[in-house]
Amino acid sequence: MDVKIVDVAHRAGVSTATVSRVLNDSSGVTAKTKEKVLQAIKEMGYYPNAVAKNLRVQKxxxxxxxxxxxxxxxxxxxxxxxxxxxxxxxxxxxxxxxxxxxxxxxxxxxxxxxxxxxxxxxxxxxxxxxxxxxxxxxxxxxxxxxxxxxxxxxxxxxxDNVKFSTEVVTHLVGMGHTSIAFLSGYAESIDSYERLEGYMKALKEHRLPFRPELIENGNFSEAGGYEAMERLLSRSADFTAVYAANDEMALGIYKICRERGIRIPEDLAVVGVDNNRISKYITPTLSTVNQxxxxxxxxxxxxxxxxxxxxxxxxxxxxxxxxxxxxxxxxxxxxxxx
Amino acid sequence: MDVKIVDVAHRAGVSTATVSRVLNDSSGVTAKTKEKVLQAIKEMGYYPNAVAKNLRVQKxxxxxxxxxxxxxxxxxxxxxxxxxxxxxxxxxxxxxxxxxxxxxxxxxxxxxxxxxxxxxxxxxxxxxxxxxxxxxxxxxxxxxxxxxxxxxxxxxxxxDNVKFSTEVVTHLVGMGHTSIAFLSGYAESIDSYERLEGYMKALKEHRLPFRPELIENGNFSEAGGYEAMERLLSRSADFTAVYAANDEMALGIYKICRERGIRIPEDLAVVGVDNNRISKYITPTLSTVNQxxxxxxxxxxxxxxxxxxxxxxxxxxxxxxxxxxxxxxxxxxxxxxx
DNA sequence: AGCAATGCTGAAAACGATTACAGTTCCCTT
DNA sequence: AAGGGAACTGTAATCGTTTTCAGCATTGCT
Missing domain, CATH: 3.40.50.2300 (Response regulator)
Known part of the structure; x- marks a missing residue:
């Protein structure tokens, strides 16, 4: 069904090598020959077979x-x-x-x-x-x-996860928070680990205690964030801010807060990571980290x-x-x- | 650098045809031969070259x-x-x-x-x-x-754009609206056209007048929706509902309403199309059409x-x-x- | 005009698989 | 034991390009 390079070559009265040359670099082809070939290509509606080319050039x-x-x-x-x-x-x-x-x-x-x-x-x-x-x-x-x-x-x-996480926590401390929870993504993730590291580093810098009961895992998903926040709330409710390792989990936090009448940001400050498109449309707009x-x-x-x-x-x-x-x-x- | 089928064939002491057969259907290959070939494949870390295969099978x-x-x-x-x-x-x-x-x-x-x-x-x-x-x-x-x-x-x-657009407008009429604006996408789009058609059809069914000054074009984008709404407002402000041909434009409407203190839904009802993820996170949640x-x-x-x-x-x-x-x-x- | 150098062009060998066809082996039957 | 048939395996052509190498013209120079 398809027309191939040899057909073009015949029609133009040249060899396939020449057709190939005008198809690619065109170096060393007479203007006249090139013209003939291009003409034939157009007339026959020829498209080079990319698979064959890939095989030949190994790319x-x-x-x-x-x-x-x-x-x-x-x-x-x-x-x-x-x-x-x-x-x-x-x-x-x-x-x-x-x-x-x-x-x-x-x-x-x-x-x-x-x-x-x-x-x-x-x-x-x-x-x-x-x-x-x-x-x-x-x-x-x-x-x-x-x-x-x-x-x-x-x-x-x-x-630099550690760096921006430190900034996030420092920002929250600056807003007057002293009990800040952290929602990590799944445990194997390096991002989770480093964001936690930054969180801890900032606590240390501001001489705030590290409280393991304020850490939960939300698997980077909205549902996970919801559940993690649920566990956090059932355990201790004395934190006033939560740093979620991504925006998806922050959305889960928003959801449970809405259900329980917890006001953001008055009762609880929330910061996420990723600057998801939703983060600036949701109410209240979500503080986040933009990469x-x-x-x-x-x-x-x-x-x-x-x-x-x-x-x-x-x-x-x-x-x-x-x-x-x-x-x-x-x-x-x-x-x-x- | 890569090991190819002939290498595997040598190592297994068979022909490339046989290797190919166990690679694909395996039909008509002795269990023993197959075993040998698989062994060789594993030992040599052979991966068939997909490009060559594609060329041969023309797919x-x-x-x-x-x-x-x-x-x-x-x-x-x-x-x-x-x-x-x-x-x-x-x-x-x-x-x-x-x-x-x-x-x-x-x-x-x-x-x-x-x-x-x-x-x-x-x-x-x-x-x-x-x-x-x-x-x-x-x-x-x-x-x-x-x-x-x-x-x-x-x-x-x-x-069926016409069908659901009719439903949208009927819904709005049901909520007590009689002046309903329509924001279309770009003009060449069939979707635009058909959604407008459904809008007009519903107006007719409910014996409401078609008023061209309530139609604007927002190019299916948030910015376009914003500008279209701006034009609409500067022209006549007596509509109480607007049907946007997609959610993106509805977001633009939300934006300008926020700026101008127009309350949704009390002052203005908004309906979009697409059920974008954002539509259910934004405040107020956006009525929309789900495909x-x-x-x-x-x-x-x-x-x-x-x-x-x-x-x-x-x-x-x-x-x-x-x-x-x-x-x-x-x-x-x-x-x-x- | 003769020669060298230059520039175009073409024939044919890749690229790495699949598969038609032919050939071999093996088993079963008589 | 020989023959026939089934089942397996191998040879070689093929897919459609690119590219090397050699051959042929053409040109420029003396």
Whole structure:
């Protein structure tokens, strides 16, 4: 059904080699020949078969991006940045939704081994470092967003969780809070761990006691945040602020507060992380931490493509970007420093 | 660098044909031989080259999905449905973000012609029917969500805009409104047109006058909704309800109302379309129309794959699904039927 | 005009799998 | 034991490009 390069060659009265040349670089082809070939291509409606080309040149110019959930704007914003950079570099992006299942992350990585893609980017991966190191060690091109891995040649972009978490808590302390709860994501997550670390660091700096009963785990989901907050409330109700390790969990907090008549921010200050789109539409608007998502996406793609085209490793492959605390209504009620 | 099928064949002491057979159907291979081959595959860490296979079998088992904006949940929900169906059918989904540019939609369609994908699905396409018909007419597999096209062999799934728009307006009339404004999306869009049609139909049914000055265009975006509402307000302020052709524009309405002290729903009832995730978090919660997005995504993929594997056209290729009006706070203030 | 150098062009070998076809083995039946 | 048939396996062509290498023109220079 399809017209192929040899058909074009016949029609133009040249060889396939020549057609291929005008298709690609065009170097060393007479203007007249080129004209003939282009004419034939147009007349026959020829489109080069990308699969055949990929096989021959051993490249697909495609990057797989593996995210946990394509529905959360944190990921889609990053993807936007990736796609744009990929576009200017003439790459395609194959988006893979792992649906929060680590097993699916691994499964999608086989796209790398079977050469469907030239490279893969893991965004906030749930699989252990060892798996990633293993694959990177076998020479496959991998990039990571949201984590930092010790392997030469693997570009990583992440934010300083400890730093912004410290800022969040410091902000809350500044608003007069002395009992601040922390809702972590799932326990294996590095982000959870580092955000907790920042929380503890800030407590220490402000000479506030660390109270384990104010820590709960909400698995980064709205429902999880709801349940975690429920447990927290049933245990002790003397905290006046809660720092949720992401906005989704903060939404769960909002929900239970609405149900129980707890006013935000008067009775309870809330701060999240991610600057989800919803956070600035909900009432009261949610204080949160904004990461330069678009930039992160664009940067990792750029670095990854560069690293594939370089013969030696780049000088710089690990990028720590800064996040910014956005103080909104949910935490802007000044409490008497009793 | 990579180990290929011939290497495995050598190691197992068989031919590539045999290796290929155990890789695929395995039919007609001795258990013992199969064992040897599998052993060799494992030992050598062999992964079949998908590109070579695709070239040989003339298929990629991949479907391109072209959406306007990967950031809006309407699209991502549909994509989720697509991916799940694709997953069970052993297909991959290549997501393409056209960034609201019709030219990019067309550009992504070349993935079809150059055989990078076996089929493409357009979600709420902005390009004209003629372009789509042209490509479908050349024998490429195409599916459409959100529009209905006259071409045998092109599966389409869409909702009855007229029907639910009539319901929306009837609901508003039922709440006591007699002056109802309409914010349309961009003018070329069929959705815009049909939603307007439903709006007018309902007015007629309820013997309410059609007043052109109550119609404005907001381009389906939040900013567009804001500006459209601004124009509407500056022109005449005697309407008590507004039906926005999607939730994004409704958000723009919320914004300007907040700025101008217009209370929703007491002063103004608002209804949107799409059931964006934000719609149920914003205050007041936004009445909207819910489409079975996930199902639509799953269905179109199923039908498209089926149609590719059938020799004759399927009996049924056009599906009209029903949407559901979700009455929430933004339109639930009963007005005296003055 | 003759020669070298340059520039275009084409023939054919990859790329790594699948698969039609032919060939071999093996078993069963008589 | 021989023959026939079934079941398994291998050889080689094929998918549609790109690209190396060699050959052929053409041009410029003396």
């Amino acid at each position: 697909t110019k495609t990057i797989a991006v593996i995210v946990q959930d394509i529905n959360v704007s944190y990921f889609t914003e990053i993807i936007k940045g990736m796609e744009n950079m990929a576009y200017v570099k003439h790459y395609k992006v194959l988006i893979c939704d792992a649906e929060n299942q680590p097993s699916k992350e691994l499964e999608y990585l086989t796209l790398l081994m079977n050469r469907t893609v030239d490279a893969a980017i893991l965004v906030a991966p749930a699989i252990p470092d060892s798996d990633i190191l293993d694959i990177a060690g076998r020479g496959y091109a991998i990039g990571i967003v949201g984590r930092h891995i010790e392997h030469e040649g693997v570009p990583c972009i992440y934010t 330069p998502k678009y930039t992160m996406g664009a940067l990792i793609v750029e670095k990854l493509i560069d690293s594939m085209n370089e013969d030696q490793f780049s000088d710089r492959r690990v990028f720590k970007v800064d996040s910014e605390l956005l103080v909104r209504s949910s935490s802007s009620f000044q409490r008497n420093s009793s | 990629t088992k991949t479907i391109a999905v072209i959406v306007q904006d990967i950031n809006v949940s309407y699209f991502t929900e549909i994509i989720k449905g697509m991916e799940n169906m694709a997953y069970v059918k052993h297909y991959k989904v290549l997501i393409c973000d056209a960034e609201n540019q019709p030219s990019k939609e067309l550009e992504y369609l070349t993935l079809l012609m150059n055989r990078t994908v076996d089929a493409a699905i357009l979600v709420a396409p902005a390009i004209p029917d003629s372009d789509i018909l042209d490509i479908a007419g050349r024998g490429y597999a195409i599916g459409i969500v959100g529009r209905h096209i006259e071409h045998e062999g092109v599966p389409c799934i869409y909702t 079975p997005k996930y199902t639509m995504g799953a269905l179109i993929v199923e039908k498209l794959i089926d149609s590719m594997n059938e020799d004759q056209f399927s009996d049924r290729r056009v599906f009209k699904v029903d949407s559901e009006l979700l009455v929430r706070s933004s339109s639930s203030f009963q007005r005296n039927s003055s």
